[in-house]
Amino acid sequence: MARDIAIIGIGLHPFGRHEGVSAMQLGVEAANLALRDAGVEWRQVHFACAGALEVTQPDSIIKFLGLTGIPFTSIFNGCATGGSLLLNASHCINAGSGDLGIAIGFDKHPRGAFSVGDDMAGLGLGQWYGQTGLAVNPQFFAMKTRRYMHDHGISAECLTRVAVKNFKNGSLNPRAWRRKALEAEEIDASPMVCDPLRQYHFCSPSEGAAAVVLCRAELAHRYTSRPIYLRADVFRTRLYGSFETMSPSNPAKDVPSPTVQASQAAYEAAGLGPDEIDVAQLQDTEAGHEIMHMAENGFCKDGEQEALIRAGATEIGGRLPINTDGGLMANGEPIGASGLRQVYEVCLQLRGEAGARQVPGGPKAGYTHVYGFPGVSCVTILST
Amino acid sequence: MPNQIPIQEGLFTWPAQQPQLIASRCRDCGELTFPQQASCPSCTGREAEPVRLGRRGTLWTWTVQHFPPPVPPYAGPAERERFEPFGVGYVELPDGIRVEGRLTESDPERLRIGMQMELVIEKFMDDAEGNELMTFAFRPVEGGR
Numbered sequence: 001m002a003r004d005i006a007i008i009g010i011g012l013h014p015f016g017r018h019e020g021v022s023a024m025q026l027g028v029e030a031a032n033l034a035l036r037d038a039g040v041e042w043r044q045v046h047f048a049c050a051g052a053l054e055v056t057q058p059d060s061i062i063k064f065l066g067l068t069g070i071p072f073t074s075i076f077n078g079c080a081t082g083g084s085l086l087l088n089a090s091h092c093i094n095a096g097s098g099d100l101g102i103a104i105g106f107d108k109h110p111r112g113a114f115s116v117g118d119d120m121a122g123l124g125l126g127q128w129y130g131q132t133g134l135a136v137n138p139q140f141f142a143m144k145t146r147r148y149m150h151d152h153g154i155s156a157e158c159l160t161r162v163a164v165k166n167f168k169n170g171s172l173n174p175r176a177w178r179r180k181a182l183e184a185e186e187i188d189a190s191p192m193v194c195d196p197l198r199q200y201h202f203c204s205p206s207e208g209a210a211a212v213v214l215c216r217a218e219l220a221h222r223y224t225s226r227p228i229y230l231r232a233d234v235f236r237t238r239l240y241g242s243f244e245t246m247s248p249s250n251p252a253k254d255v256p257s258p259t260v261q262a263s264q265a266a267y268e269a270a271g272l273g274p275d276e277i278d279v280a281q282l283q284d285t286e287a288g289h290e291i292m293h294m295a296e297n298g299f300c301k302d303g304e305q306e307a308l309i310r311a312g313a314t315e316i317g318g319r320l321p322i323n324t325d326g327g328l329m330a331n332g333e334p335i336g337a338s339g340l341r342q343v344y345e346v347c348l349q350l351r352g353e354a355g356a357r358q359v360p361g362g363p364k365a366g367y368t369h370v371y372g373f374p375g376v377s378c379v380t381i382l383s384t
Numbered sequence: 385m386p387n388q389i390p391i392q393e394g395l396f397t398w399p400a401q402q403p404q405l406i407a408s409r410c411r412d413c414g415e416l417t418f419p420q421q422a423s424c425p426s427c428t429g430r431e432a433e434p435v436r437l438g439r440r441g442t443l444w445t446w447t448v449q450h451f452p453p454p455v456p457p458y459a460g461p462a463e464r465e466r467f468e469p470f471g472v473g474y475v476e477l478p479d480g481i482r483v484e485g486r487l488t489e490s491d492p493e494r495l496r497i498g499m500q501m502e503l504v505i506e507k508f509m510d511d512a513e514g515n516e517l518m519t520f521a522f523r524p525v526e527g528g529r
Contacts (some may be wrong), residue, residue, distance in 0.1 A: 010430055013413035126419060128392040130457025132486060132519050133449060139472050140456070142447035150445075150497045153516075194447040195492050240426040249407070249418035250474065250482045252444075 005090045006220035006227035007382070008213050010344045015208030015331040016177035018108075023055050023207065023334075027106030028064045028335075030209035034102060038213040038223050040065045045213075046098025049073040049088045051081040052107045052336035058291070061104065079283065080235060080370045081105060082339015083378020087233045089214050089384035092291065100215040105341075107334030109205035113138060116246070116373075123246055123374070137373065138202065138286075140245035142194035145288025147243075149196070152290060152303035154197055161309050162287035163187045163201050166323050169316065170330025172357040176208055178330045201287040206332025210340035212347075228347045231365075231381045236262040238375025245373050255264025258377040259296040259369065267298065270381040274298040277381070278363030279349045280320060281342035283371040284327040294322070297369055297379070305328050324349060339378060342368035346382050391508055391517045395419055397436065398518060403505045404439060405483060405520060408432035416481040439503045440475045440525065446473035446487060446495050461510055475501045475522045488523040500525035 005094055008212045011033025027050065035042060042065050050058035051074065059072040071092075077084040085103035092101055114137060116123060129135050141294045148154060170176035182200060190199035220227035235377055238244055241255030267273055274297070282297060285288035291305045299320055308314065314322040325331065325345040328338060346356045346366030365383040387459045390398050397404050407416045410424035410430040417424070420434050442514030452462035461467055473495070488504060489495055501522040508519040 003458075092524070113454060115454040117437075120457055123448060126392050126395075127457065128395065128519065130453075131391060131459035133453045133458050133460055133470060134472060134484060134486070135457055135506070136453045139447050139449060143445040143472070143474065146447060147445035192448070192450045193447060235434070248484050249416070251415060252476050252480045252482050 001218050002230070003229040005093055005214055005230040006217040006232060007343070007347055008215055008220055008223040008227055009034040009040060010347045011037055011124065011211045012175060012341060013036070013209040014175040014177070015206045015334060015341065018207050019253065023052055023106045023108035024061050024064065026108065026209035027052070027061050027104050027211070028205060030106065030211040031061070031065060031102060031104050034211035034213045040100065040213055040223060043068055045070060045100060045102050047071045047092050047101040049075055049085050049101070050104040050106070051075045051085050052105065054108050055106070057192060058106070058336070062094060062155060073130065076336070077235070077376050078374070079335055079338065079372025080267055080376040080378040081336050082341070082343065083233060083368070083370055083380055084235055085340065086129070086212065086214070086230065086343065086380060087235055087378070090230055090233055093214065093216050100213070102211060102213050103340060104209065104211040105337035105339065106209035107336040108207040109334060112161045114205055125246060125248070129248060134248070135246060137245050138194045138197065141286050142197045144243055144292065145286070146196055148288065148292050154303070154306055157166070158291060158306050158309055159196065159287040160184045160187045161203055162284070162290050163329060165315055166327045166329040169324055169357055170326025173325045173330065174355070176326045176330045177332050178326065197286050197288060199235045203285055203328035204332045206334050208331070208334040208337050208341070210337045210344050212340055212343055226351055226384070228350050228382050228384065231272065231383050232266040233378070233380045234262045234266040234269065235378045236265070242375055244375035257296055257371070257373050258375055259293060259379070262377040262379040263297045263369070266379040266381050270325070272365055272381060272383070277320065277365050279324055279346060279359045280322050280367040280369070281324070281345055282322055282369045284323055284329050285372070289371070290322065290327070293369060297367070316357055318360055324354065324357050324359060339368065339370040342370065343380060343382070350384050386505070389420040389514045389515050390520050391519045396505060396520050398505060402439060403503060404436040405503060406434050407437050407481060409435045416479055418481060418483050437479050437481065437483070441501055442497065443479035443497055443499045443501050444474040444476040444482050445497060446471060448490050448492055471495060473522060486519065486521040488521050494524065
C-alpha cells in the first residue's frame with residue numbers, strides 16, 4: 001500500500017476496570033476523542049465500523065453518536081478484531097464507499113481467565129474436550145512457549161525480563177491499567193498458572209475502547225498537519241498444520257503461524273523491511289508469545305531473543321522498542337479494542353506525543369500485530 | 385463393578401485390552417485428524433476413513449494446569465479445596481500426528497520433552513446414572529527414556 005490512507009484522529013478510553021460503565025459507553029468516549037483529535041464532527045463521517053466480543057450488536061453505538069444514516073458494519077475476528085476494523089475502513093475508502101470513516105473497538109470482560117463458552121460445538125469441538133479441562137487457552141500459550149524454549153534455547157529468566165519491561169513501560173503510561181513497575185523477584189514469586197508461565201507473565205481480560213478516524217490520504221491536510229499513513233494492513237487465518245489453541249491434534253510437522261504470513265505480506269505491501277521499523281506493538285498475551293512474535297514478525301531469528309532482550313534491545317531507547325505503552329500485560333485485553341490500542345500507541349509515538357515513554361530519535365515507521373484464537377493474525381505498518 | 389463408558393463415543397476403542405485412539409485418514413492425501421472427521425482439513429478432501437493410532441509416542445510439549453478451568457465446560461472438581469493440578473501435553477505418535485491429552489503425571493520435575501508416553505484409558509468422573517465416564521490420557525512409560 002502506498003500512502004493511500006491517512007489516520008487523522010485517534011482516541012482511547014483507558015483500559016482497566018470501569019464499574020458501572022457499559023462497553024458501549026467506553027466506545028462512545030473513544031469515538032468522541034478520536035473525532036475531536038481529527039477536528040471532525042460526526043456528521044462529516046461517511047462510514048463506520050465497530051467490533052466487540054461482549055456486545056450483542058456493536059453497531060447499536062450509532063444512536064449515541066448520531067443517526068445520520070451512514071453504513072455501519074460490525075466486525076469480529078477475535079483478537080484480530082482491531083486490525084480487521086482498520087482493514088475494512090481502508091477497503092471502504094479504496095472502494096469509493098466514502099472518503100472519511102471511523103473504526104471503533106470496545107469491550108468489557110468479566111474477571112478471571114477468558115472462558116471459551118460452555119458449548120464446545122460452537123468451536124467445532126466435542127463436549128468432552130471442555131469437560132476434561134482441555135479447552136483452556138493458557139494451556140496452549142504455555143505449551144507453545146515450552147516447545148519454543150526447548151527448541152531455541154530461551155530461558156525462564158527471559159520470560160520474566162519481558163514482563164519486567166512491559167510493566168515498566170506501563171508505569172510510564174498515564175493511561176495504562178497497571179502502572180506499577182514490578183521487580184523480577186515479584187514476577188517469579190507470582191503463582192504458576194500453566195508451566196512455565198506465571199500470573200505476572202500473562203495479561204488479563206479488561207475493559208476499554210479505542211477509535212481511529214481515517215480518510216483518503218489526499219484529503220488529510222484538511223484535518224491535520226501530521227497524518228499517519230496506513231502503509232499495510234494484512235489479515236490472515238491459519239494454514240493447515242499451524243500449532244493453535246483448541247486443537248485436539250496437529251500433524252507432526254512444523255508450519256509457521258498465521259502471524260508469519262500476515263507479517264511477510266505486510267512488509268511487501270508497505271515496501272518496508274523489519275529493519276526500517278522504529279517501534280512495534282506485538283501481541284503479548286503472555287511473555288512467551290512476545291518472544292516468539294519477535295521472530296514470527298521478522299525482527300530477529302529464532303533464538304536470538306535471549307541475547308537481544310538481555311541487552312535491552314526491546315526497551316524504550318533500545319534498537320527495537322516493543323510494547324511501549326505496556327502492551328497487553330499492563331493494559332489488559334478488551335478483545336474488540338486491543339488492536340486499535342496498538343495503533344493508537346504507534347500513532348502517538350510517530351507524532352512524538354508519547355510523553356515519558358516516547359521512543360527517542362523521531363520514529364518514522366511503526367508496526368502493530370495481533371494474534372489469537374482460532375489462528376488469526378493481523379499486522380499493520382504505519383509511517384509518517 | 386460400575387459400568388465404564390467412554391466420555392464420548394468414537395474417541396477410542398472401548399472396552400479393549402489395548403485401547404487405541406481413533407483418527408481419520410484422508411483417502412486423497414493420507415493426512416490424519418483426531419478426533420475423526422468426515423472431511424480433510426489439509427487437502428479439503430471429502431472422503432476420510434477411521435483408523436486406529438499407535439499407543440506409544442514421545443512427549444512433544446507439556447504444561448500443568450494449576451487453576452480450575454472455567455465451569456462449564458469443565459466438568460471435573462473445580463472448587464479450590466478439591467481441584468488438583470493436572471498435566472496436559474501433546475504426544476507425537478509414529479503415525480505422524482501429535483495428539484493433545486491429559487497426562488497422568490502432574491509433577492513438572494517428572495515431565496520432559498522427548499520422554500516416552502503411552503495411551504491409557506482412565507476414569508474422569510461419574511455421571512448421574514452412576515456410570516464411570518472414561519477418557520484417554522498419556523502416561524510416562526515405565527523405564528522409558
